[in-house]
Amino acid sequence: MRLVALLGVAAGLTLATGTVAAQSTGSGEASTKSKNERLICQSVEETGSLARRRRQCFTRAEWDRIAEAARARGQRLTSDMTSAGAVSN
Numbered sequence: 001m002r003l004v005a006l007l008g009v010a011a012g013l014t015l016a017t018g019t020v021a022a023q024s025t026g027s028g029e030a031s032t033k034s035k036n037e038r039l040i041c042q043s044v045e046e047t048g049s050l051a052r053r054r055r056q057c058f059t060r061a062e063w064d065r066i067a068e069a070a071r072a073r074g075q076r077l078t079s080d081m082t083s084a085g086a087v088s089n
Contacts, residue, residue: 036060 041057058066 037059039057039059040063041055042063043053044056046052046054
């Protein structure tokens, strides 16, 4: 059941990152932006591939929204799995 929840969270994170548009900045812009507006880039594994990775850049606020959406999907999946298991017993 944990594996299913983890897969749901991973899938939710992948879907959530696809809905937020990536922004690019020049080197001069990045130095004048505040910490929350500065881009943070991460290398993310593509779903269905063991070796393929993709670089994704978002601001801190966007990464926080993506993480929150993934947590909510994971909790919802866990709740659904728990209630489905209780009904079938």
